Amino acid sequence: MKKRIPLFIVFLVGMLMIIQFFIPHRLSVTFYTGFLNWFTAMVLFALIIGIGTLLNRHFKKIKRKDDDWGFSIVTITGFFGMLLIGIFGGIGEGTLFMKLFEFVLTPLQATMFALLAFFIASAAFRAFRARTFEASLLLIAALIVMLGRVPIGDKLTFGFASTLTEWIFRIPNMAAKRGIQMGIALGMIATSLKIIFGIERSWLGSDD
Amino acid sequence: MDIIKKILHLDRRIIFLTLFIVLLITPFIHLEMKINITNPTRRIFNDVEEMSEGDPIIVSMSYAPFAKPELYPMTLAFLRHCCMKKLRIIFVATNEAGMSIAIQAMEEIKMEFEYEHGKDYVLLAFNPVLSAVMLGMGESITDIFPEDYYGNKTKGLKVLKDVNDYRDIKLLMDFSAGDSPVWWVVYANTRYNQRIGTGVTAVMAADFYPYLNTGQMIGLINGLKGAAEYETLINHTAEATEKMTSQAIAHIVIILFILIGNIAYFIDKRNKRKERHGTA
Amino acid sequence: MGLSLKPSKLTSLPENERMSSLPLYRIRGVLIIFYLFILIIPVFGKQFNFKAFDTPNDSGNSISIYLTVTDNFSTGRYVIYRIDEDNNEFEVVNFELSDSKILEFSFIDSNVKDGVGYRYQLYYTKKNLSSYFILSETSFIYSSPQWYHKKKTPVLIGILIYVLVLFLSILLAKRGGIKYIRKLPGLDAIEDAVGRATEMGKPVLYLTGLERISNIATIASLDILARVSKKVAEYETPLLIPCFDPIVLIIAREIVRESYSFTGKPDIYNEDNIYYITGNPFGYVAAVDGIMMREKPAANFYLGAFYSDSLILAETGAATGAIQIAGTDSPIQLPFFIAACDYTLLGEELYAASAYLSRKKELLGTLKTLDIMKILIMIFILLGSILITFEIDITGFLIR
Known part of the structure; x- marks a missing residue:
């Protein structure tokens, strides 16, 4: 019974969602938006649980003086600091909350994203070696795209690089991507159907 | 011999440091470069260019501040073009920080074009359930957003006059650092035939090219280069065009690293072959 | 209200001009001349086509209007009026065309009520003329919602x-079994990776991707987690799951708890190892990178939806020397994972993984x-x- 009820709910909701997709009537739309609103409410409750787990973990780390527990203090200070500043100082334009957001959080996030440039450089150095014929093709394509994405590349190749880059994006890249995407789409449908029909039950813990 | 081995197993920190120094210096260098306009960018430009004064468009802000260095210049260039054409701009955000970026962008240009909130543009509130927003706007924009970002009732706002749902929107432009353009295609284009355009980070761009060919997206602004192209198209050189020098030199440095790596690889391969022949 | 002009070629009027358009219904007397004009139109062949109908496949409250105009009529001003059963009139659209090509327009009047009859009248005037011709009128059209798209x-x-096909394949698989399944080295390596972590006394790190529970790749990742967590439970190795989505967190905890119970080791299940971090992608990536650098997991699993963060995660993991198994349905991230991970599940392999690992006939x-x-x-x-x-x-x- 413990497993049958969730399986029945999944089947029922899954089927209803499939059926509503084919019904444009406003009743179907109301049903669907109602479901989405319900989901929004659920997400909010789950978020409270989520934040609880985060704080719980860090409080425990501080209490036990685990390795690197100093970082936990930073996390908790950041969390409650922003919360209190937001509650008492407001979150509108020009408030301390917004200033912290703009001048602390924004640069921090931008820094993380900027790391990508460095990692791409090191990964490219390691991966782009003309070991085989296919790897050589990949290497040549990478060089063309890198040149085609900057104006200097066009200058060096008399406009050839950006035209060829566009071609690589539109033809070979797309052909491969479509092939992969079709497999993915089929895999997605299979996963959905397996769960709706109760064929896949691993999400219940055991599938026996 | 030893050098070749060292190059092949180059400490990645050397690559990081070289790139860091290059990026530190290049903002002070300016190279005059002609920006070649790619077709996907031109298609967005042409679409806006063909619109008439007062036409409503939706601008979806789907990026957090981390992607601002790459996406903000194109956002600004696109909004500037919309303001030049006197279009009505409806901002939505699929990212919680998106609206604050929209505010910043409008603050930068609204004086120049005499744009007023509520009259010429509106910032709608952020709703975390994207699918609800994307589908809901197909039924009624004011129902899914009863209030704007500042708490004003959306019904009765001048900017939303005669704007009920997607059918009244000329173009939906999504600036994104993730896969939100795909969801706009799934929900707004497939279901409601909404015209979609997008501006994305270069690292994600290749993901969206299939949608260009199928016509599910009308155009695409691809990374900082795309932003520079858009700036060129609207004749307003700004941040993206200036940053092209840094990007160009950084690309050349990476290409050089790759070439050095390959040269070392071939020398190493030849040496190994020689050694084998020698021992044989 | 509620009207859209679909064609891009249409030059719509400025708002103030629209508002002050002629109240045509007040000058009905003159219209008799225009009706005479209509009689002449067929002489020149069909030069316009005007029709209205209930918008198909919609949720109601909408009528579609189509208008095609040819050379003789194209330049000038057009006005479409809607008249309901009580003879209330409403200007639906008012626009001017300045070029003279054959043009097709479609409008959707979404300001109508279901079950109420509306007829539409098309008026036209040449440029610089104040008199309007009535070109066409439809019969009463009723809007209604549809039950099937x-x-x-x-x-x-x-x-x-x-x-x-799904049920037939399952039936066939149950009867005869599946003779051959292509090897997926990434999945075969799971046991080795978990074993290695156990030997080294280090934890296993499992990421379900940077997406919400509504993403199928996340669901597929949770299916794989159910299998991986059983292996981890068998080996009694700590399993760290930092979550991006709070609902994923709740489900992941449930799955891992069940797996530990299933393997008969509920006492070693540590709920605190599965926790929420943030829904902000780069905040999440920074935190996970921190975990990798501090706790040095011996095996990293990146299975689910990943974006521009994939390489930052995978390169950091590679720098710590962990054995890395990745799988994503985002084709653009695959090269990054291939470059930095030991094994990568390509696209659909992510969705096939659960069946591959279970070896159950119906799943195969x-x-x-x-x-x-x-x-x-x-x-x-x-x-x-x-x-x-x-x-x-x-x-x-x-x-x-």
Whole structure:
């Protein structure tokens, strides 16, 4: 019974969602938006649980003086600091909350994203070696795209690089991507159907 | 011999440091470069260019501040073009920080074009359930957003006059650092035939090219280069065009690293072959 | 209100001009001349086409209007009026055309009520003339919502075929079993990776991707987690799951708890190792990178939806020397994972993983479904290419 009820709910909701997709009537739309609103409410409750787990973990780390527990203090200070500043100082334009957001959080996030440039450089150095014929093709394509994405590349190749880059994006890249995407789409449908029909039950813990 | 081995197993920190120094210096260098306009960018430009004064468009802000260095210049260039054409701009955000970026962008240009909130543009509130927003706007924009970002009732706002749902929107432009353009295609284009355009980070761009060919997206602004192209198209050189020098030199440095790596690889391969022949 | 002008070629009027357009219904007396004019139109052949109908496949409250105009009529001003059963009039659209090409327009009047009859009148005037001709008038049109979206019939057929193939494959698999399954080294390496972590006394790190529970890749990742967590429980190795989505967190905890119970080791299950971090992608990536650098997991699993963060995660993991197994349905992230990870599940392999690991007959049958559907799609693509090459259009037949 413990497993049958969730399986029945999944089947029922899954089927209803499939059926509503084919019904444009406003009743179907109301049903669907109602479901989405319900989901929004659920997400909010789950978020409270989520934040609880985060704080719980860090409080425990501080209490036990685990390795690197100093970082936990930073996390908790950041969390409650922003919360209190937001509650008492407001979150509108020009408030301390917004200033912290703009001048602390924004640069921090931008820094993380900027790391990508460095990692791409090191990964490219390691991966782009003309070991085989296919790897050589990949290497040549990478060089063309890198040149085609900057104006200097066009200058060096008399406009050839950006035209060829566009071609690589539109033809070979797309052909491969479509092939992969079709497999993915089929895999997605299979996963959905397996769960709706109760064929896949691993999400219940055991599938026996 | 030893050098070749060292190059092949180059400490990645050397690559990081070289790139860091290059990026530190290049903002002070300016190279005059002609920006070649790619077709996907031109298609967005042409679409806006063909619109008439007062036409409503939706601008979806789907990026957090981390992607601002790459996406903000194109956002600004696109909004500037919309303001030049006197279009009505409806901002939505699929990212919680998106609206604050929209505010910043409008603050930068609204004086120049005499744009007023509520009259010429509106910032709608952020709703975390994207699918609800994307589908809901197909039924009624004011129902899914009863209030704007500042708490004003959306019904009765001048900017939303005669704007009920997607059918009244000329173009939906999504600036994104993730896969939100795909969801706009799934929900707004497939279901409601909404015209979609997008501006994305270069690292994600290749993901969206299939949608260009199928016509599910009308155009695409691809990374900082795309932003520079858009700036060129609207004749307003700004941040993206200036940053092209840094990007160009950084690309050349990476290409050089790759070439050095390959040269070392071939020398190493030849040496190994020689050694084998020698021992044989 | 609630009106959209679909064609891009249409030059709509400035708002103030629209508001002050002529109240045509007040000058009905003059219209008799215009009716005479209409009589002359057929002499020149069909130079415009005006029709209105209930918008198909919609949720109601909408009437579609189509207008085609040719050379003789194209330049000038057009006004479309809507008149309801109580003779209330409303200006639906008012626009001017300045070029003289053959043009087609479609409008959707979404300011109508279901079950109420409306007729539409099309008025026209040449440039610089104040008198309007009535060109056409429709009969009463009634808007209504539909119970079936006819254009989605191909999708319905597709789903039915898929379900049929799915159940047939499962049936066949149960009877005869699946003779051959292509090796997926990434999945075969799971046991080694967990074993290595146990030997080294280090934890296993499992990421379900940077997406919400509504993403199928996340669901597929949770299915794999159910299998991986059983292995981890068997080896009694700590399993760290930092979560991006709070609902994923709740489900992941449930799955891992069940796995530990299933393997008979509920006492070593540590709930605190599965926790929420943030829904902000780079905040999440920074935190996970921190975990990798501090706790040095011996095995990292990146299975689910990843974006521009994939390489930052994978490169950091590679720097710590962990054995890395990745799988994503985002084709653009695959090269990054291939460059930095030991094993990568490509696209659909992520969805096949759960079945591959379980070795259960009915689940293996679903793998056959994928192959059969792929062959079917290939046949359709081939047929489509042939049809389009010979310009044979069957789309009308399909979506009728």
